[in-house]
Amino acid sequence: MEVFLSQLFIGLSVASMLLLVALGLTFTFGQMNVINMAHGEFVMAGAYTTYVLQTSVFGTGAVTLAFGLSLPLAFLVGGVLGLILEFTLIRRLHGRPLDTLLVTWGVSLMLQQLARDIFGAPNVQVKAPSFLEGGITVAGVSMPYTRLFIIGLVVVALLAIWFYLSKLPAGRRMRAVVQNRDLAAASGVRTPHVDRLTFFIGSGLAGVAGVAVTLLGSIGPTLGTNYIIDAFLVVIVGGLGQLRGAIVAAIALGLANAYLEYWTDASLAKAAVFALIVVFLQFRPQGLVVTRRRGLA
Amino acid sequence: MTRLGVTRLLAILAAAILAAAAIAGCGSSSSESDAADTGASTSASADSGGDAIKVGILHSLSGTMAISEVTVRDSELLAIDEINRSGGVLGKQIEPVIEDGASDWPTFAEKAQKLISEDRVAATFGGWTSASRKAMLPVFESNRALLFYPVQYEGLEQSPYIFYSGATTNQQIIPGLEYLKEQGARSLFLVGSDYVFPRTANKEIKAWARANDVEILGEEYTPLGHTEYGTLISKLQEARPDAVFNTLNGDSNVAFFKQLKGAGVSARDMPVMSVSVAEEEVAGIGPENIAGHPVAWNYYQTTDTPENRRFVRAFKDRYGADRVTSDPMEAGYVQVHIWAKAVEKAGSTDPEKVKEAARGLTFDAPEGRVRVDDVNQHLYKTARIGVIEPDGQIREVWSSGRPIAPDPYLRTYDWASGL
Amino acid sequence: MTATAAAPAAPGVRDDDLLRVEAVDGGHGSTAVLFGVSLGVPRNGLCCLMGRNGVGKSTVLQTIVGLLKARRGRIVFDGDDVTKLKPYDRARAGIAFVPQGRDCFPQLTVRENLRVVQEARRDLPKSGIDDALDLFPRLKPLLDRPAGFLSGGQMQQLAIARALVTQPRLLLLDEPTEGIQPNIILEIEDAIEQLKRTAGLSILLVEQYVDFALRLAERYAVMDGGRVIDAGDTAGLADGHVRRLLAV
Amino acid sequence: MSAPTAGASPAAGGALLEIRGLKVVFDGFHAVDGVDLTVEQNEVRFLIGPNGAGKTTLVDAITGLVKPAAGSIRFEGGELVKRREHQIVRAGVGRTFQTPTVFEQLTVLENVDVAASFRLGLPQLLRRPRGATPAVTAALEAVGLDALGDAQAGTLSHGQRQWLEVAMVLCQGPRLLLLDEPVAGMTGEERLRTGELITRIAGEGTTVLVIEHDMDFVRRFATRVTVMHEGRILTEGTVSEVQQDETVREVYLGRPRDARGAGAAAEVAS
């Protein structure tokens, strides 16, 4: 029972990290049909933002302040990178999703090398703020504060996205463009602006995920590659651009990983999860959540 | 219309770059084959003709392993610089030819071949992972060329054309185990990355444990680059071993130690003995996450010898005060000197003569005196156990006191007879 | 760029028309559908575009809105050449489009469907939504329902309401009564009649109910095979002439 | 999988296609709402009705493109409902599309050749076509595209694409041919030729079901006409019978000018 509960917690925390990376992809993949392989590098940029704030700007004396500020700043950094990418390349590749995949992969190569040139090849270290040290134990399950914080961060991110999409005009525009791009354009919605904003937010979320990564793992130029494929699988299993689907898929994959790894080992669990996904797509080739869309023509 | 024009222009430009690169490749290859020693090379040195002796430096400068290997390249270049400033070898300057293994084992093999047959290097210093060494091994053997390999490894190998400057099992892992046992550990949990070094090392550790009445409570491997250690840590917490023996590699250590600390497991509760975590890695993991855990090596930046003080100062002068030195870096530094000494002694860079000259050669290394084994071309090295301090340095807490003879096949250990 | 003032005016196009489509070629992707289409919508008037299925009527509308590119010819709105403008800029210039069929933002509520259009621009007053709803009172109790769940007729009313929120000067209506239950057709027709009386609104209507269309129209155009085969003023039009052209 | 040979079909003059109680639902919208339809051997049946009546959806259901919610479709006695698209084609049902879809990267000849090769085994498919086979030539001649054999299909006009599509179906020798608005966008002369072609095809033993709006065309070439409206069969009969039918006039041509209330009521009733 204890094992069950502790794996449940671990599964959820794995899921939260997956979801944090996948959220941004859900935006860019779902809205614009862009397979952004450089998304992982935006995560990396977010992580390095935290590092720079902590070491260069504030010094190690104000860890908590630096960490707190890194959340909005990493969002901004990721977002601006996304904007640049959208403006220089993505919008020229409209309607060629497979080509965006290849092009953004080239971008990700360059960003990795850029990070290596700026920050050096070795990993760098970010201190976790002191309030995230330690953890609590509930019903025999020890829950580190860092993991609770990440779960909390995902919940906040989801709430913010929900609020943005359903309560703010810009969010409504974004949904309108997803659901019927031509109709939105013909109704006066400046779709390129919406696309740019979408990419900004999606990439910004990657930056935020980068901040979370610093609490769990290493910060190096190749950080993004560790997360990108898993995140894409979340998006695919969830269904194109479906927020609800992505949440369910992330939780399912996180739990599957946690329990399978407990019974077997990390390598086998990973391979088994891939196999499960192939089987799953046999039954739901479009993912968990599917919506019909109609075009004008 | 204008957009289309620009597009075409860019495309043509790209094609031109490519074509130029390809043609340049053809050109250089045919000319270099005829005059390998004078052909344009990637070397930084402008020396030409017969005044220089070329050596290969083959490490990953890109990809996942670049993190570690770049530091070894730096210390090897430092050693070359030192030798050149004191007159070089055989009166000639050493000219390093640097190649990128790109963290890709086949690339290591390709570049090794290139260094040997195109650059005609006298020797090559390179590699980090066992996989890269295994990939290069047949290349060096079939070309009868020399490779100096600077990293501790799993043993069970003895190539006539490889010099092993890092520790083999009985110079690092076994002392580490003995230390844990001395500290009262009666049960162990083995954690490693999923590749040859951890698996082979753990095989040996299990044999040792059987002979020493130490219980192995679990053995777990994670893929290279794995970053999610929640489940593994809960397995650890469940098994409650007296100590953990850690053969994780690279990035995974960062995730493992951060998450271990997050789970509230301290070095006092469950010390984790690492054999792949040196000063450089400690900086990436964050000293506060790993402080108090033991490591096993042959050298630390704090090792108290006059040679080391000189080495550390020279390194920091050259690369910056914030840089640290580590065991593989020291081994990289040492192996260049050993090669140079052997060449001087042999009076030639001919591999067979250098091998002959290297037998029994000694060198006062930063880690203390090392000696090349007569037979297996490994080094006699002093084993040292250290504990990581909160400032990121490693404090030596135990030492073998004298260099241990290398025994890659563990022939002198009864319990290892089945391996 | 080709059609200049010197080009001979086609029948059914006048210089002072609010919208002039001048010798436009167009189509979907690589498929050419339109060949030299010219037509005009008079200021404060209604032009009725007729023709059988598949002759290119919807393609004309989509080209006017900018969803499809005109390969040749030009589109002039209120004296300005809008041929190169993006759809949203044409919408901002005052062209509103009610596409054929049940087209909406299906997962947005009825209210959101209207608000998203109103909010897309700073210059549109919120009251525009109420005005549009006054024209279709049937939508008022459905405001919080996702538009995808509306019936065909309700959706069509929503589509027209959404177009009106943009306070257009030109309204393009693509078969607003197609496949819709008759009592709602009446309401839609009433609304169109009412709109036609609105000062400053011109309408280009694609409609298969010839009688209804001709009764409201000042101008007509008949298409076949991607070409306008007949166009002109409805005044003095012989009864049956258009019917014959449509060959029903 | 393999279709019964032509000789095995039921007695001549019997029902070739029998649809019973067919329903197709999209998101709660009943596009086809309980259709019963019987098409006899060798007839040219026209299917007419206003936009949105469900004609194309009916053809989609016959050819397996949409899955019916209920009902059965029997072709030569065999049930089509559960079969996949290509199996239905192999059973002998060919169709064209409202917007003609041809393979733009291939030449006209290759388009038809691909269609004609559908029963070939893999070894034959892996061979290079050496010139046009007689069936391909005949089909191209039938639609008058024989001169354009080497042109890329992407360069064809709308009308030519429709011809090409017809040729592609023709060379497959289907026993039931479903044409979705084959003359849309054609000139009068082209229409005439198409009509004659349809008549000829029927004379050679292929049953043809045509969706069409052009009443001139219908009058000229139809033997029997079925009228659909709002997903149902409104009526069926000869051209003149249908033209006399008051309800048909109403749904098709619109209400009389002044029939505001009454006309609507009549329509709701139908």
Added chain:
Amino acid sequence: MATMAKLFPAGSGRGAFLVRFTLAAAALLLVAPALLNDFRLNLLARYLCLAIIAVGIGLAWGQGGMLVLGQGLFFGLGGYAMGMHMKLEEAAALPSGPQLPDFMTWSGVESLPWLWVPFRSAAFAIAACVLVPMIVAAVLGTLIFRQRVRGAYFAILSQAMAAAFVIVLIGQQGLTGGTNGLTNFRSFFGLQLSNPDDKRLLYLFVAVVFLAVFLIARQLVRSRYGKVLVACRDAEDRVRFLGYDPTRVKVLAYAGAAGMAGLAGALYVPVVGIMSPALLGIVPSIEMVIWVALGGRTVLAWAAAGAIIVGWARTDLSERFPSGWLYAQGALFIIVIAFAPKGLAGVSEELQRRVRSLLSRRRSETPAPERVKVAA
């Protein structure tokens, strides 16, 4: 000027192809061995292995529209099949001991795993190099295509399969050699891999296989089947209504590409002397597609050329700029894919067209005919 015109023949008929193919074959079989030293010739052999993969990708992606991002899986299956046989041959030649491949000894495997047993037979190993990848591809492809999974979904799924394959390979060290992979080969069907003359023979063998594979693929593309495949790429749903099952059509191309990748893997092992998971993961698999994109996805010869050019540029650039060449690589991919989607094939076509029109304009003052093909 007349020679210029000859260099850019306008026709693409049989004669023109024969000329070009003969020239290419002569370059590979005669010129290259004469000009290149052992090291460079061996590199060329390696690029030709990669070019074989590229031809397969050109078939599946360029002709069939399936973006195969996981060809590493099939490359690896073929490579491991051959590597296993070569390892066993060597082990059998050992004077004493358990006659196991070296890595098994140090992984603690005591008897030969059953999976390895059939690979003792050379015939089985050779057949398995091609057939195992094809069968795996056929099964996976049938499952995936039947559900009409395509486009980005298929791409990412195929990528995930390569990733899963690598994880399994690494995890089963006793069976596969783990991260190290299979290495330390000495002979290949009697050829001594340390002997330069034998390596030259090996090069010739690889070149002949490459030319043969290219011809087979070309035949496939030009056959009726090739036309159906293109039809599937452009309008899969329409193909159903011609009575074909697109699943089968696509599976055949997918399996064909897999077989070619497997064959390439089998040749790569003796040429390079190593087969390891590092060659098969996500990054190498994407790179395979990049070669084809760069060369020109719809033209087989250019797809193969793309592999050779990128391979060469990679070796050369990384020699010249060991630490900075990733920028160049990334930039090149971005420029080509974003701005020249037809790759070098498109660029070359455009250049030829310009040269031709320039020539014909000079020759006679009549204007050059309008280009018929419109760039996509």
